[in-house]
Amino acid sequence: MNININWYPGHMKKTTESIKTNLKLVDIVYELLDARIPYSSQNPSINTILGQKKKIVVLNKSDLADPYTNNRWKKYYNENGIDCVFLNSSIGDGIDELIDLTKKTIDKKIIKVMIVGIPNVGKSTLINRIANRKSTKTGNKPGITKSIQWINSNDGIYLLDTPGVLWPKFEEENVGLNLAFVGSIKDEILDTLTLSLKLIEKLNSINKMFLINRYSLNNYIEEPDVILENIALKRGCLLKGSILDLDKAANIIIDDFRKGLLGRISLESPKEV
Numbered sequence: 001m002n003i004n005i006n007w008y009p010g011h012m013k014k015t016t017e018s019i020k021t022n023l024k025l026v027d028i029v030y031e032l033l034d035a036r037i038p039y040s041s042q043n044p045s046i047n048t049i050l051g052q053k054k055k056i057v058v059l060n061k062s063d064l065a066d067p068y069t070n071n072r073w074k075k076y077y078n079e080n081g082i083d084c085v086f087l088n089s090s091i092g093d094g095i096d097e098l099i100d101l102t103k104k105t106i107d108k109k110i111i112k113v114m115i116v117g118i119p120n121v122g123k124s125t126l127i128n129r130i131a132n133r134k135s136t137k138t139g140n141k142p143g144i145t146k147s148i149q150w151i152n153s154n155d156g157i158y159l160l161d162t163p164g165v166l167w168p169k170f171e172e173e174n175v176g177l178n179l180a181f182v183g184s185i186k187d188e189i190l191d192t193l194t195l196s197l198k199l200i201e202k203l204n205s206i207n208k209m210f211l212i213n214r215y216s217l218n219n220y221i222e223e224p225d226v227i228l229e230n231i232a233l234k235r236g237c238l239l240k241g242s243i244l245d246l247d248k249a250a251n252i253i254i255d256d257f258r259k260g261l262l263g264r265i266s267l268e269s270p271k272e273v
């Protein structure tokens with residue numbers, strides 16, 4: 001069961017180029033990572049792209065990640081001398097800490113910040129939080145922001161929103177899968193059924209209770225395809241003639257994971273990377 005994921009359309013290449021050209025206009029960069037996959041959500045070329053520019057690693061969607069694993073990542077970044085802040089941009093948790101750290105790092109009246117990261121990680125949501133208004137469009141699918149734009153906030157911070165970018169080739173199958181699980185790859189290019197089986201496999205390797213609890217699975221079964229059939233049965237996913245609608249069940253489990261309905265789950269912890 002192989003799944004080969006690659007998504008690097010022309011606009012991402014263009015955006016990466018304009019990130020490079022706009023870099024000289026900003027004082028600092030917020031590198032947004034998904035707290036559930038801090039390793040897979042980091043652009044492997046980011047440090048080369050940023051050069052000597054100051055940056056803060058922002059672990060967004062930390063409300064969806066396991067709190068214990070968040071702490072382990074915090075320790076990991078601290079030990080490596082990397083500034084980091086954990087956020088929930090949806091409700092604004094951690095924003096004050098991020099602004100304080102920014103002002104401590106850049107001693108200027110007006111601070112210009114560029115925000116970069118993978119699609120759907122919450123860049124525009126964070127900008128709207130800091131600016132305290134809905135100044136840039138957000139949405140729960142990748143590819144919402146189409147072009148680079150400046151947004152001003154009241155307290156002397158100028159923010160540069162950028163469209164989400166990935167990179168030409170994922171080094172490992174795992175990286176592409178993790179990005180697809182969290183919703184950073186356009187769903188249209190994904191084979192949802194295979195993706196859901198991979199997700200079931202991954203979740204069960206972390207804690208078998210996530211799926212058992214959510215879908216009241218009474219028997220513990222090893223094989224992902226049998227688990228998917230059981231979820232389809234439990235959720236009444238049926239086609240004409242009482243055939244199981246596995247595609248529907250696949251969408252349910254992927255959606256539930258993305259919304260945090262299976263629990264707060266981290267797919268990567270520092271020991272693995």
Ligand SMILES: Nc1nc2c(ncn2[C@@H]2O[C@H](COP(=O)(O)OP(=O)(O)OP(=O)(O)O)[C@@H](O)[C@H]2O)c(=O)[nH]1
Nearest residue numbers: 061089120121122123124125138139143144145164
């Ligand atoms: N649970 C949770 N959801 C968040 C958080 N931040 C953003 N979101 C949601 O994630 C989705 C994507 O947010 P956007 O701000 O549009 O993401 P983006 O990085 O600007 O995406 P692109 O413009 O496509 O690159 C939206 O549905 C947000 O409501 C967070 O900290 N926690």
Ligand SMILES: [Mg+2]
Nearest residue numbers: 123124144145
């Ligand atoms: Mg955006």
